[in-house]
Amino acid sequence: MLQITGVSRRFGDVTALADVSLEIRQGEFFALLGPSGCGKTTLLRILAGFESPDAGTVTLDGADLLGQAAHRRPVNLMFQSYALFPHMTVAKNVAYGLEREKLPKAEIRDRVGEVLEKVGLSAMAGRRPQQLSGGQRQRVALARAIVKRPRLLLLDEPLSALDKKVRAEMQLELKRLQHEVGITFVVVTHDQEEAMSLADRIAVFNAGRVEQVDEPVALYERPRTPFTAGFVGASNLFAGRACSAGLAADGLGVLPGASDLPDGTPALLAVRPERLRLGVGPGGASGGGPGGAGALRGEVADVSFYGGVSHVSVVVPGRAEPVLVATQGATQVRAGTRVVLSWAPGDGVLVPQ
Amino acid sequence: MTRSTVSGATAAPRSRRSRAPGRLAFLGPGLAYLIVLLLVPLALLLSYTVFRRGRFGGVVYEVTGENFTRLLDPLYLGVIASSLKLATIATVIALLVGYPTAYLIAQLPRKWKTVALVAIVLPFWTNFLVRIYAWIVLLSGPGLVNSTLEGLGLGPFEFLYNQGTIVTGLVYSYLPLMVLPLYAAIERLDPQLREASANLGARPARTFVSVTLPLTLPGVVTGCLFVFVPSFGNFIIPELLGGGRSIMVGNLVRDQFLKARDWPFGSTLALALLAVLVVLLLLQAWSARRA
Numbered sequence: 246m247l248q249i250t251g252v253s254r255r256f257g258d259v260t261a262l263a264d265v266s267l268e269i270r271q272g273e274f275f276a277l278l279g280p281s282g283c284g285k286t287t288l289l290r291i292l293a294g295f296e297s298p299d300a301g302t303v304t305l306d307g308a309d310l311l312g313q314a315a316h317r318r319p320v321n322l323m324f325q326s327y328a329l330f331p332h333m334t335v336a337k338n339v340a341y342g343l344e345r346e347k348l349p350k351a352e353i354r355d356r357v358g359e360v361l362e363k364v365g366l367s368a369m370a371g372r373r374p375q376q377l378s379g380g381q382r383q384r385v386a387l388a389r390a391i392v393k394r395p396r397l398l399l400l401d402e403p404l405s406a407l408d409k410k411v412r413a414e415m416q417l418e419l420k421r422l423q424h425e426v427g428i429t430f431v432v433v434t435h436d437q438e439e440a441m442s443l444a445d446r447i448a449v450f451n452a453g454r455v456e457q458v459d460e461p462v463a464l465y466e467r468p469r470t471p472f473t474a475g476f477v478g479a480s481n482l483f484a485g486r487a488c489s490a491g492l493a494a495d496g497l498g499v500l501p502g503a504s505d506l507p508d509g510t511p512a513l514l515a516v517r518p519e520r521l522r523l524g525v526g527p528g529g530a531s532g533g534g535p536g537g538a539g540a541l542r543g544e545v546a547d548v549s550f551y552g553g554v555s556h557v558s559v560v561v562p563g564r565a566e567p568v569l570v571a572t573q574g575a576t577q578v579r580a581g582t583r584v585v586l587s588w589a590p591g592d593g594v595l596v597p598q
Numbered sequence: 599m600t601r602s603t604v605s606g607a608t609a610a611p612r613s614r615r616s617r618a619p620g621r622l623a624f625l626g627p628g629l630a631y632l633i634v635l636l637l638v639p640l641a642l643l644l645s646y647t648v649f650r651r652g653r654f655g656g657v658v659y660e661v662t663g664e665n666f667t668r669l670l671d672p673l674y675l676g677v678i679a680s681s682l683k684l685a686t687i688a689t690v691i692a693l694l695v696g697y698p699t700a701y702l703i704a705q706l707p708r709k710w711k712t713v714a715l716v717a718i719v720l721p722f723w724t725n726f727l728v729r730i731y732a733w734i735v736l737l738s739g740p741g742l743v744n745s746t747l748e749g750l751g752l753g754p755f756e757f758l759y760n761q762g763t764i765v766t767g768l769v770y771s772y773l774p775l776m777v778l779p780l781y782a783a784i785e786r787l788d789p790q791l792r793e794a795s796a797n798l799g800a801r802p803a804r805t806f807v808s809v810t811l812p813l814t815l816p817g818v819v820t821g822c823l824f825v826f827v828p829s830f831g832n833f834i835i836p837e838l839l840g841g842g843r844s845i846m847v848g849n850l851v852r853d854q855f856l857k858a859r860d861w862p863f864g865s866t867l868a869l870a871l872l873a874v875l876v877v878l879l880l881l882q883a884w885s886a887r888r889a
Contacts, residue, residue: 295793315796328794332812341808342798393798 246271246429247292247397252301254287261287262298263453269397274423274430276440279450280476285433288450289399292431293322305396316345321395325402327386329374335385336361336370342393360392363422380411387419391426400432404439416442437477441465449473465517467594474515474596481521481568483514484598491593496563500540502593511598518571520592523557524585525578541586543568545578559584646865655859665866674850678870681846684761684836685829688768692776692825693818695769700780700817704787715781718774726771730838733767734758759841767835768825775824783817784810819882826878831871847871 247269254262261284269275277285290296292303294315303310310318321342329338336357343353361367364384374382383403390398403419404412420443423430434440440447441461449456449464451472457464468474475482485494491502492514502514543561555576558567568586578584647665649657668674703714721729736742737757747753757763787810795805811818833848840846847867854864 293793293797295796315793316799316801320797322794322797324790324794326788326790328788328790330791330794330809330813341795341800345799345804389798 246273246306247431248302248304249288250302250304252288252291252298252303254284254291254296254298260284260453262291265301265453265455267448267455267458269429269431272427272429274420274432274443274445276444276447277431277433277450278437278440278447278477279435281435283450284453285450286401289322289401289431289433292397292399293320294318319396320399321390321393321397322399323386323390323401323403325405327374327382327406329382329385329389331374334371334373335366335377338374338385339389339392342389346393356392360388363425364388364418379407380415383407383415384418387422391422391428394426395428398428398430400430402434402436403432405434405436412439419443449476451476468515468596471513471596471598474513474594479518479569479571480515481518483516483564485512485514486510487512487595487597491590492595497541497561500593501588501590502595503591504595506595506597513596513598515594515596516588516592518556518569519554520588521568521570522587523559523570523572523576523578524587525582540588541568543584543586545580545582545584548576548579550575557584559586561586643865643868646862647869649862651860651862655861657861665862668863669866669870674867677845677850678847678874680761681830681848681871682874684764684768684846685826685832688765688772688829689776689822689826691765691769692773693822696773696776696780696821697818700777700784703777703781704784715778718777722774727834727838729771730767730835733763733770733839737763758839761840761845763839764836764846767839768829768832771835772825772828775828776821779820779824780814780817783814783820787813816886819886823879823882827875830875 247267249265249267249269252262252265253260263284265284265288277288279285287296291298292310294310294313297311305319310320330341333341339357339360340353343356348356357370358367361370364387366381366384366388369377369381369385374385377385383406387403390400400419404415407415416439419430432440432443441464444461446458446460447464448458449470449472456470457468457473459467459469464473465478468477468480471482474480483492483494483497483500485492485497485500486508487493487504487506487510488499488508489504490499491504492500492512494500494514500514502516504512506512541559541561543559545557546560546567547558549556553574555572555574557570557572557576557578559570560567570586646657648661648663650660650662650664652658699718703711703718706714734741738744739754739756741757743757744754747755791809791813792805795809796802800808830846831848831851832846833852836846836849837852847870851864851867851871854860854867858864
């Protein structure tokens, strides 16, 4: 439905987008995920018509989008700052886009009433934006964008200005709305949890390039680039070379992993903290081996309890950074305990470097 | 232990007592300035309006209402009306020229903004009278403008000493006072609001009328006041560029004090001028509260 082909944009010496190509499907909830300054907002602004790319094409349903002025595109944007008109009431803000279409007054009134009901703000129609809470403003911004029934709705960090509790609520609401109105959503975010929970598919951006496009679960379990492995979710990364049993790690021996890479390829082995098993080992020899379940031995450096989970960091001889282990609930180990770390070969993901 | 409680208990009232002199020290200079240089002269001026004129200037302390009846003479009302007209025209022109200027400056890169703003206030670094005389030199019969036009086979024209010249002088002198508050208002406007308007399907002209203009209206009102107030009471510009005829209230006030030596009537005219401005300010405050 939305076809982005070879889009590049430079600002002076900075490359904001380098040859980005993406295909977004009808009715999809698509996320552009990346650290700040990775170019994802530039792409969004190009889609909305506030920037133009140096090279590349964008088509919406086969029709060229870049040739159209911003105010003619069937694309609506929900701004990160919401950009509500402070001198208009909630109802006027929502009606603004419909008035530009020169629709009959009665129809505008009906559609504004309908959409305000959908976002639960009918009682606030007469208020000014500055009289609303952050969550309410966010919903006005959303209502103002969807009331136009665009082909494509762009959302720039839609939940970043909200506190944690409202965020969770709005996440569910966004998803419900997307199903209800059936509009294609493209959301830009630096928050991977937000992207994971909302999106059908995620494109991971780094330094103006698309690293990987995948469904959330695949992205998490099978990262294909070192950047994705490090950026999406916490990961323990081990550097080394691929071998038949997994990874021959520098200074740690062979670590178990599922590999389809040719032997000897420089690679990273990524193991999720929650996939690591923590065993209280006899204070035996350190230094791992592929044999059995025990892969790494070390000493607990620190334990943090977060309620549902505990994070244990384990110092392993031969490795500079501690290995992070997430366990369910409280844990018996404490700083100084000698432990054995193990994982199933299927939980070790090899990423070519 | 006991010592510290005692000193703690005495410390609080002392600081409360010592706050009053402290505030006075901060407020004092400004307050003294206002009282000595504004309120006292204003009170004197007000009191003169009800007295008779002295033969050689000054006042004779005999209460009379004749100054106010004289004010209603069509001659003087006409002068007030023409002052209102000229100041209004100058304000409207300054707004029409100043808004696009301020808008463009607000879009410039940061470095060039400063340069442009300095250029806007640069004329203030030169003496006001000298600048007005410069206009006379430019526009006079054999002046630069006319000789250039003659070179092109046009003119010469009579530019000086009419109402158009006065308006030109007023706009020229007070345009910076229009541009600066407008710039401040436009600069403060979130550029995303304009983008949001375009995103919702508004053409640039519609965005200006529905978003930019309403949100910069406080700057428009301030700029208009800054131009209108000094224009309305001006006497130097009409004197020099208007040919010295008493066509604005400012000249009339000055003539009454310095030429006719009629202090009471001069005061009454000054009071009328002040009254018009106060009414305008009240209207502005009232409209600002409604918006």
